[in-house]
Amino acid sequence: MLLEVQDLDVYYGAIHALQGISFNVEEGEIVSLIGANGAGKSTTLRTISGLLRPRHGSIKFRDQEITVIPAEKIVSLGISQVPEGRKIFAPLTVKENLDMGAYTRKDPVEIQQSMERVFTSFPRLKERLNQLGGTLSGGEQQMLATARGLMSHPSLLLLDEPSMGLSPILVEEIFRIIQEINAQGTSILLVEQNALMALSIAHRAYVLETGRIVLSGKASDLSQNSQVKSAYLGI
Amino acid sequence: MQKASVSTTAPTLAHGPKTRLAWVGQGFLLILAVLALYIVVRNLIQDPVQFGQIIIGGLQLGFVYALIALGYTMVYGIVKLINFAHGDVFMVGAFVSFFSVTKFNLESWPAVVFPGLPAAVVVVIGTLTVILLSMIVCTVLAITIERVAYKPLRDAPRIAALITAIGVSFFLEYFGALKFVFTPEFIPYPSPFTVVTFYINNGIQMMVPGKPLPGHVVTFTSIFVIFIVATLLVQFLLQYLVHRTKIGIAMRATSFDKPAARLMGINVDQVISFTFAVGAAFAGLGGVLYAIAYSSIWTQLGILPGLKAFVAAVVGGIGSIPGAFVGALIMGLAENLTMGYISTPMRDAVAFTILILVLLIRPTGLFGEPEKEKA
Ligand SMILES: Nc1ncnc2c1ncn2[C@@H]1O[C@H](COP(=O)(O)OP(=O)(O)OP(=O)(O)O)[C@@H](O)[C@H]1O
Ligand SMILES: [Mg+2]
Helix, strand or coil: CCEEEEEEEEEECCEEEEEEEEEEECCCCEEEEEECCCCCHHHHHHHHCCCCCCCEEEEEECCEECCCCCHHHHHHHCEEEECCCCCCCCCCEHHHHHHHHCCCCCCHHHHHHHHHHHHHHCHHHHHCCCCEHHHCCHHHHHHHHHHHHHCCCCCEEEEECCCCCCCHHHHHHHHHHHHHHHHCCCEEEEEECCHHHHHHHCCEEEEEECCEEEEEEEHHHHCCCHHHHHHHHCC | CHHHHHHHHHHHHCCCHHHHHHHHHHHHHHHHHHHHHHHHHHHHHHCHHHHHHHHHHHHHHHHHHHHHHHHHHHHHHHHCCCCCCHHHHHHHHHHHHHHHHHCCCHHHHHHHHCCCCCHHHHHHHHHHHHHHHHHHHHHHHHHHHHHHHHHHHCCCCHHHHHHHHHHHHHHHHHHHCCCCCCCCCCEECCCCCCCCEEEECCCEEECCCCCCCCCCCEEEEHHHHHHHHHHHHHHHHHHHHHHHCHHHHHHHHHHHCHHHHHHCCCCHHHHHHHHHHHHHHHHHHHHHHHHHHHCEECCCCCHHHHHHHHHHHHHHCCCCHHHHHHHHHHHHHHHHHHHHHCCCCHHHHHHHHHHHHHHHHCCCCCCCCCCCCCC
């Protein structure tokens, strides 16, 4: 098991944002977490990457308990998060943003290889290496955020709403690239509001509702589920 | 902080009466500027040598401010804290060098360890050692202050850390004033090397002690030259650090978005400590040079230079490294011109008038970008 989350309870002060959720991601999978606004999807990802501490429960990455490890160390274990809203470093150039993605790595040759690899997925970034991150278009920023997340060469990539604010064509493109990244061996935990797209590329999915997992299963089964259809797919 | 609120509220008030008010304000400023220009130009024509002397003094003061202002601006950039204790770290830098010279003769260690070394080499290496020791002590002091006083308040409202900074500043000043520490007296400062004076008269000449100057000429000291070299070196070093090194880029990333920086694997605490350390090292350097240049020290010597360096950082655009440099030169020059042509007590008034004007006209300073609201 690559990632195993068990009975996770997360609070923001008095707000009980995650109420004992459990799920897992296997090596090589795309697992999607879908749910409405405020369901706790981003909270889940932030807890995995160490920005938030759970009050109870455990998160095991390759059988290692990571809830006690600070966020900056979790990256070097092989978990990388592309946060909601992209969080590009606006005053840094595209190149510098990518370098920060590779912050935990030492070998310049390997970093260069990773950079070449992300350029094959996102050729547009290569043309804009010296442009400031803040001046990129929304779509380009999403590409940069994803590329930056890949620069640490993670074995698990956490994606928080990669389709947010993108045109339908770009959404298709981003999802195609996500599949490509997965095909190259990176496991993916994908948080999405766009449940239709998420379910179309995920192997498995979990449905989160106000801090609880209410449904789970194979993505293809869930997309046939009448409850999911009416609540998340708008069918 | 406050300056941002000034900029954001101003446009909403910009109806009707505001425009007339703005007219009066701008007219007043224009008169002020013309008056200042008139004074400067008239004096320049009347006595160019005196003018040159004032400019040199102003630049030297500006370099002192620049070395302090860098720390203010860097720390503000990364933790949005105006570190009021920074001027006192500068003071400690001066005192450390005082003790290493008077108590330990640190400046002459190369002569002791390697007898027969040429005197010039001894002076250079010895002085650099004195400076280096001050820089190291200041660095350690600043990291300690950050860890003990500021870090626990990092998630508290900003005002809490600000008040703590003022507290730390008072602590350093009055702890230093204790009898068994630095004493509250003015202490004559023995320079680790002999300061030479040069004068400009058919090129640059060295003044021979005991021999009078050939009339009315512009003079400057070797300290002035060292200030220029040191400040420019520091400026280039910082530009290199911030734009070319991994830790420097991480500093900029951290200052922009701390959670995102952590997601990159950046140890934000370390980066913040590093920023305090770099700023303190430069303040330590400034403290030693200041003490050598003005040859007297006491525990409150950091207060006014610290405040003015802070003003310089704001004038340049707080958070901007070139801004701190330019702002510091402006402050130094304005102050010295005031002293020379108006009156000495006016210098502080002018310094803070500049602060007020900048906050009114361009709150983000010369090089600052408007503070953006983060999503
Ligand atoms: N910093 C915070 N302080 C207090 N409450 C928070 C904070 N962040 C999130 N919450 C609350 O926790 C709950 C879960 O939020 P979360 O951001 O995880 O939702 P989400 O599923 O990602 O929603 P969205 O699809 O809108 O991004 C919400 O009720 C939210 O209001
Ligand atoms: Mg979210």
